[in-house]
Amino acid sequence: MPREMVEASNHEDHHTKPITSSSPSYPNTHSDTLLPPRRSFVARNRKLILIGAVILTLGAVSALIALLVKKPWYKTSSSSSSSSDDHQNPANGEFTNSTFKGLQRFTDQSSVPVSSSIRCNDYTPPLDQPFLYGQQPIRGVNLGGWLLLEPFITPSVFEPFIAQGVIDEYSLTKLLGPEKAREHLDKHYANWVTEDTFKRLRDLGLNHVRIPLGFWALGELAADEPYVPDLSLDYLLQGLKWAAQYGLRVMVELHGAPGSQNGWNHSGKAGKIGWLDGTVEGDINGQRTIEYMKKLLKLLQGPGMEHVTPMFGILNEPAIFMLERNRTDKWYMQAFEEMRNITGAGRGPWGVLHDGFLGLSQWEGFMPNSDRLALDVHQYLIFDYNLIRLTRKDQAKFPCDVWSEDMQSSTAKFGPTLVGEFSSATNDCATYLNGIGVGSRWDGTFVSEEDRATGGEDAEEPACQPAKNGHIEGYCSCQQQNRVGYYTQEYRKFLSDFTQTQMDAFEQGMGWFYWNFKTETNALWSYFDGVEQGWIPKDANNRPGGCTALNRPIHARAVDDK
Template sequence: MLQTPHGGGTNKHPHDQEDDFPVKPSSSSGTQIGSSNTAGATGGDGGYVYNGNNFPSFVGRHRKKILVGSVVLTLSAVGVLIALLVEKPWDRNGASGSPSSLFGGHRGGAHGDGADGKGNHAGGGANKNGPPPRFDDKSTVQISSAIRCNAHTPPLDQPFEYGKQPIRGVNLGGWLVLEPFITPSIFEPYISQNVTDEYTLTKLLGKEKSREYLQKHYSTWVTEDTFKRIRDLGLNHVRIPVGFWALGGLTEDEPYVPDLSLDYLLQGLKWAAQYGLRVMVEIHGAPGSQNGWNHSGRVGQIRWMDGSPEGEINGKRTIEYIKQLTRLLQGPGMEHVSPMFGLLNEPAIFMLERPPIDKWYKDAFREFRNITGPGKGPWGVLHDGFLGLTEWEGFMPKSDRLALDVHNYLIFDYNLIRLNRKAQANFPCDVWSRTMQQSTHAFGPTLVGEFSSATNDCATYLNGIGVGYRWDGTFQPEEDRIKGLPLDEAACQPKLNGAVEGHCSCKEQNRIGYYTPEYRKFLSDFTQTQMDAFEQGLGWFYWNFKTETNALWSYFDGVDQGWIPKDANNRPGGCLALGRPIGPYSG
């Protein structure tokens, strides 16, 4: 997540990074980076539309120099074309028949009374928080028809009706893929030694110490209680990011700890089943880095599908990892607890050549479906790559349960971060709701895999270690400093707001004690209007379930502090409450 914006606007994270790193695109309306729409002004509905004419210079300043390497690797790909399904009026990439038939013929497996005959489920580990034992290639989970996360959601042995029932979920970011902004404490002891991501951390510590260091983190950052609380908050889905290194098969120059995080992923799936939650497993980091941001595992150059021989090899390796993880999720019971699969998080397509990526998406999805079989297995989810939803209209039509993922944030766009609070709270109702409706009509099922309550980019290390912040005017990637480019004006607009004590201070903006009742009310409005807008598609996953230092990125903190409802299914605010009702899509 973040480092795109791991959450960005589209995109998840602060994914603007230091050194010669690519800068993550800003979030915006459906007119996203790379689109040809131009406006630069407030439209008639009060929603700001990003000025696409500014984008070329943006890319020019931040495009990565690609390191060409020569590596020998032979991969074979055998593909069988997937069966095309009947198109529904609202769904150009859905399942044939009614939503209730999405898993027709694929509901076998281990469901019944549970492991102990009383509806209880095996936890799957030697102890509550320790590493679970190794699993077979096809893992299993016990599914009980009596287990459901809440009254609004069907039990796990019944299909979730995507398109009729909204996804309401959170991300377990910073768990199996490290991010400095989520868990600064993991990185701060080593920042002076140039540690900026999981690659440099594990390279510095070495395999043995890294394994011990990471196992302690994995076993404490997420526990069974995490899933229990997610269920108790009325949520129905969890998105779990995982790096390619979880599946092993590393090269000599990849210092990551192999295999260990896979054990914890499988434990997470069992905990999810225990509490009636569905999981979207998603590959968050690809060999070579698909975006050059720290949440991919390695900050810096993009060495994935970048036009070089090394990039091509890493693209093929990624498909092999997709196939391995897909096979793992084919075991009895898995189809119920893991009905969505993210092929790859946030590939920076806006900095790469589009045609090869289109082909890669098609190849990856074909191999994925070859393993599951037509009409079986999880939905496949593609990320929009920061091109904007309109760029995907008509892509891979009538595919077998294919969905599109977009990550929406205001704070990585200088124009949107400067909007006043009222305009920001209205923006999801006026703009994002329409883009979700349009994409659902023109592409098919569309979801928001990341968003947050944040209205500034002040979270520690959000934009990368040592990069600064747009909000207070300190944001400047290393390559801009080298070129002598001036800093952009502070997004807090000190000429207008500088007299307000603490307004332009990121230190104060990060402190919950600084938040006034009026600001908390705004955060509540902004969060709930986003939820309303994103439910015009398949629904949403909040980024993140918790962080160490910033409440605006923590669903748990938002609930505790009062700006996120205690029950996601009973929300008192939203677009209608602000007098901005969302109308039906008119085409």
């Protein structure tokens, strides 16, 4: 992304003649005796006065320049989302833009200006009017890789340090130390998302954004938590102001918990789960997470916040399928109770729970009659060996036949259900997608966590099935699959079908958030690239394809009450 250096223009001093006095000295009027002539005060101190005048002039000019020079967040230029060179100087690996110098601290007194005259599009009410969830669909994207780092989204942030063992934000900040880590992240935050990001999202017909945030943004870190505190929180406030400026609503989500709720790098720390894992430390981290959630919610109660942040993600992707269900259920109930204690009944944002990879059917009847509670599921084909092996034709129609029914059923038996993440990808080839040094299922290089721990090799064969898709040359190569130039017109048509059938299916519930708004290296995970390359519609509200276009129209299905 191009980076603008904010520089003050050179100032040329204009010297004036020394101040002199041509008036005669006056006699002491209180005496009849004439005293010797005396120089005036100005004449006697002309050197000091001249120096003082110069200093005052320079100070005034500097203050004027400071007021006139634009802060970096007012820039409107934006780069292509598919080039890492825009995010990093390829010559030396160093970031090239100055950091934000005028960030406002995010406190419980912070406000977001909201105008009744601003709306993101004709299909969406202004921010000061309620969004009718369940009646009008969420159509949004994630601002992933911004305030919580992910190696596959921005490889350039990590690659200078991978040889030194960096695999996630924890190891990155630990390696760099407090000062260098803060500088490194500050430059990234200031450039990965700008005002122009929100403008582009508005122009594409979207109405929501989802912003992930790590717990460390809220400070009060333990000795073994080397993250950079506070800074990303201030950038969140700037993001909320930009969202309001373009009529977009925001779902703020706690994306990383103390100890890691899933052991994946996008929780902040890859490896072992240390959250509600049956240990004393895990229980402590669970309670700490609630305290961080409460602190974040209190910040979102300021003037205007209720309009800009009508949804709140309680915790992203806790790996409940690997934890004790009874313990995590109690945690969810406590977290939601604490949330409503802060907001009050009937007030504050919707609370959003993640399904924990148990499947939507496992949440039927959970916390019935709750005050604006929604369930979030993340739908991807690529992490399931059976689904990733389907033919392209079957993959394109799968959302119409299966996911649409899942959304309808969950809405009837749990309540409001949304898809917080999905993408156009039908393989897991994106660099570092599964983690640094892990490999891909697609080409058979994926090594499971268990095998990595024991030094074994994954027994799974490559997920790529060339016979099912016509033995296309390069089809099983991740290098080719990651290269937009390899994509044929036929493949682009498939990507368009698959993306739009997902949108149709997920709108059988509350709607969707695409993951992600952009990446440095893989177009299949970039909404901006998908639009530019033609497989994502330029207007999310007017889509030419979808289930009906594939002769797989979605019908309302009868849902039994058992």
